[in-house]
Amino acid sequence: MTDRRQFMLSASAAALAAALPGSLLAQEATRIGFVYVSPIGDAGWTFQHDEARKEMEAKLGNSIQTKYVENVAEGADAERVIREFAASGSKIVFATSFGYMNYVERVARQFPNVTFLHATGYKSGKNFGHYNARFYEGRYLNGVIAGRMTKSNILGYVGAFPIPEVLQGINAFTRGARSVNPNVEVRVIWANSWYDPGKEREAAMTLISQGADVVTQHTDSTAVVQAAEERGVYAFGYHSDMSKYGPRAHLTATTHHWGDFYVRTVREVLAGTWKPESIWGGFKDDMVRLAPLNPAIPAEVRAEVAQIEEQLKAGSFHPFAGPVIDQSGKERLSAGAVMDDVALGKMDFFVQGVASRLPNTR
Template identity: 80%
Template sequence: MTQRRHFMRTAAALTIAATLPFAAQAQDATKIGLVYVSPIGDAGWTFQHDEGRKEMEKALGNKVQTKYVENVAEGADAERVIREFAASGHKVVLATSFGYMNYVERVARQFPNVTFMHATGYKSGKNFGNYNARFYEGRYLNGVIAGKMTQSNVLGYVAAFPIPEVLQGINAFTMGARSVNPKAEVRVIWVNAWYDPGKEREAAMTLISQGADMLTQHTDSTAVVQAAEEKGVHAFGYHSDMSKYGPKAHLTATTHHWGEFYTKTVQDVIAGTWKPTNIWGGFKDGMVRIAPLNPAVPADVRTTVSELEGKLKAGTFHPFTGPIVDQAGKERLASGAIMDDVALGKMDFFVQGVASKLPNTK
């Protein structure tokens, strides 16, 4: 009898709760699912996407309800997570890593009433768009600082995978450095992972042993910045400001900002005005910025970087402006020409100034 009375009281309480305004609001909220390739942590790629999620939540309030799954490998598990979001009433699914692209495409066909957005890829469909940031713009500025401040003329780059997005960053960093220091060279070590602090640290240490006094990375952890701090060389963070992990080493970082884009996308879905988009935003759009410069950066370098940053925001400067010559001495872009987005998206070469060879991926 006691258990029965308890059950009846509980059922009554739930019935009353269901009639309350906040319950109705929660029920009406648009559910958003995010798939993260690495742990959120407090710095890096996934951290910045989660900051964007929080910014979107703050802007839209009780109109949205978000859920995320972190550390999802680029494989069958990614497809499972993406499908589970779609099948459980999530109206928008944001998949935040290059290797999720084909899985998003497959699930999107099966759930035509769900909106899917994929970060850093190039495929799209009726209910499936993609978005990216022009990381290479910040990389060029980082390269200018590295080229001006290096003593050894050896710059180290820890890279994930040899895909166009990563090659754009390496080449932009190299061109930025050589624009102010023609003797600078960039050495690249591939770790074949987006997030592997152990491999990232090992690669950083190897580059330092080869004479690199400036390091950067296209990977997700803070291991490279930490290694630079430990060994007394300089570094540039990536994705987010990583200065707290290397107060002396960290000169600045190329940072990415997704909050406004996430907010606008979800607002459009709620309003019924969303259409498949291919977004590629840079300084001009507020999607790429550089972190505050370390006091160690000289005044003249600060001035140069500030001027270039202003031109990027105004759209009057493009890092991939010819002449561009590859490692073999072949001209890839004529003098004065600007590389278009199609060519950037297919980039498969290293520019002159990169000392390492590109892996054969064909």
């Protein structure tokens, strides 16, 4: 049954390929594997990757065949799943979590004819590239909105772990807020977990009872948005549009969009023009977007946000343009300079305006 369908599929593909010389259609559907770190669910990091996978299927149709494995822990299991994809005929494997990096590297060396793409890492090889998005650009815009909407001038932020990616978000958020309202301070609570709805909720509740009237999170559940809805303050979603979890509280969200990148990568691999590269896309590349803005946001703030968004798209504005001053008052980047990607990737400080101390600074 499967064999016959397979045969018919490849027969029609071959016919098409013959009819369209130079087309990207291969002789047989190219198999593509996705490895997800968490369940797909209805919102969040993995959900956005899966949306992109569906988009890829819709755009590339019969020329590809995708498969995914969800909820793969960042350990020896990951290597098994990645190797299984490569060994069972997948031509491209997308590994969508940071902790898969070393396993992808190892498997990539053993399967030189398979192309591997790893999200949010920094290693690459002959058949192994990595990609990420400039989420901090969206955070900056969230900060601008928060700075305009707050009355208490205290903003709350629930972080998972103090790693560069999270710090970029907190710092961009703070810089955005302070750019329009120099009196705000950002308070950070570390949940020390990517996913514990109970704890995320308590952290949000704590920030709210200490005066924060706009909260956001860099964790994986919707608990913070729900807590804000319950207590009548504002919140931002992350990863996905979370407005249905807090229709009144949800100001907007920084959302991730991998679809275009996935489609482009697959086309390049099929055409044989793919080269290992490190992609770090933002608003300009349409990898980061803002969810629809809450009607509560006044028109002049919308205009302000739209203007900065245009500048981000045009590349004429960078959230970490100097001067960048850290919490202790030290200048990390002088005026006129723009923080380069290496410095961004190693970020290990809080900027001025964050009230909490960073846990691992000595």
